[in-house]
Amino acid sequence: MKGGKKYAALLRFLLLIGGLFPVVQTVSGQADKNNHHAINIGLKAGLNALSLSHYKAYQGETELSNLSGKNKSGYGLNLFFRINLDRFFMQPEAEWSLYKQEISYDYPVGDNYQSTHLSIETQAAKINVLVGYNMTKSGPFLLNLVIGPSFRDNFKSRYGNTLWGNPVFQNTRPNYSTNGIMGITINIAKVHFDIRYEISFFNSNISFDEMSGRPDLLEGISIRKRENILSFSCGWMF
Numbered sequence: 001m002k003g004g005k006k007y008a009a010l011l012r013f014l015l016l017i018g019g020l021f022p023v024v025q026t027v028s029g030q031a032d033k034n035n036h037h038a039i040n041i042g043l044k045a046g047l048n049a050l051s052l053s054h055y056k057a058y059q060g061e062t063e064l065s066n067l068s069g070k071n072k073s074g075y076g077l078n079l080f081f082r083i084n085l086d087r088f089f090m091q092p093e094a095e096w097s098l099y100k101q102e103i104s105y106d107y108p109v110g111d112n113y114q115s116t117h118l119s120i121e122t123q124a125a126k127i128n129v130l131v132g133y134n135m136t137k138s139g140p141f142l143l144n145l146v147i148g149p150s151f152r153d154n155f156k157s158r159y160g161n162t163l164w165g166n167p168v169f170q171n172t173r174p175n176y177s178t179n180g181i182m183g184i185t186i187n188i189a190k191v192h193f194d195i196r197y198e199i200s201f202f203n204s205n206i207s208f209d210e211m212s213g214r215p216d217l218l219e220g221i222s223i224r225k226r227e228n229i230l231s232f233s234c235g236w237m238f
Contacts, residue, residue: 036137037238040082042192046233048074050101054203055225057105064105064221065113072100078194078233080128087137091146093128099229107217116161116217123156128181142187150179150198157206159214169213177204179229192237198229 050071057064076097083090099122106113130148154175160168183196203226208218 036084038084040084040237042078042080042082042235042237044078044080044192044194044233044235046076046078046194046231046235048076048097048099048229048231050074050099051228051230055103055223057103057221057223059108059220064107066115067103067105069104069225070102072102074099076231076233078235082132082237087134089132089134089144091128091130091132091148093126093130095124095126095128097124097126098122099124099227103223107221119160121158121160122154124152124154126150126152130181132185140187140189142185144185144187145183146185146196147182148180150181152177152179154204159208161215169211169215171211173210175204177202187237190236190238192235194231194233194235196231198231200226200228202226 055067055069057067074097076095078093078095080091080093099120101120102118103120104115104117107116108114128148128150130146132144132146134142134144136143154177156170156172157175158168158170178201180199180201181196182199183194185195186193203224205225206223208214208221
């Protein structure tokens with residue numbers, strides 16, 4: 001990915017946020033005696049870590065040996081709206097995230113095996129629809145539980161290995177999945193903290209035969225994995 005193209009999706013996301021701020025601030029002007037608005041808007045950024053609870057590599061239908069995975073910290077941006085209904089609230093969210101991981105396995109070459117190492121970087125766009133409950137709603141302090149579904153599209157994935165002559169290729173085909181989110185949020189005045197765990201309901205599979213530009217070493221290889229994600233973020237809620 002070269003120069004400005006690398007962050008094009010991120011820039012479009014930020015421009016969208018800037019255009020929505022004036023509209024939502026007008027709607028959310030009314031507040032109760034504790035300064036709790038009927039509608040809030042929030043923006044947060046944070047770190048995420050993939051937790052691969054199930055993953056296997058195959059050549060055709062033959063499972064490959066010595067598969068291991070290593071997760072690296074990624075990051076994300078999240079724009080959310082909170083519609084307050086006394087103790088409960090609805091919270092739709094638009095999110096952009098980047099996930100990083102490394103996977104290695106033994107690839108059969110004749111009667112021997114060759115260790116193969118993959119670095120994977122995935123960009124995802126997500127729509128989350130959460131329901132929350134205010135455990136504490138006193139003055140400017142809020143302590144909440146949130147739960148709900150997440151609809152995710154892994155719209156771009158990059159794969160690399162320094163041993164290849166052309167070390168990077170990418171897949172830009174849509175890859176949709178539905179996950180579940182549960183977490184805790186804390187507000188101190190306008191400062192917003194979020195800790196959540198995202199659970200995958202289905203496998204998120206990779207088939208390299210469907211990708212153009214992939215090395216011959218990956219011919220016939222597929223990886224079947226299920227991703228759970230732990231994330232921490234902080235931001236501002238108006």
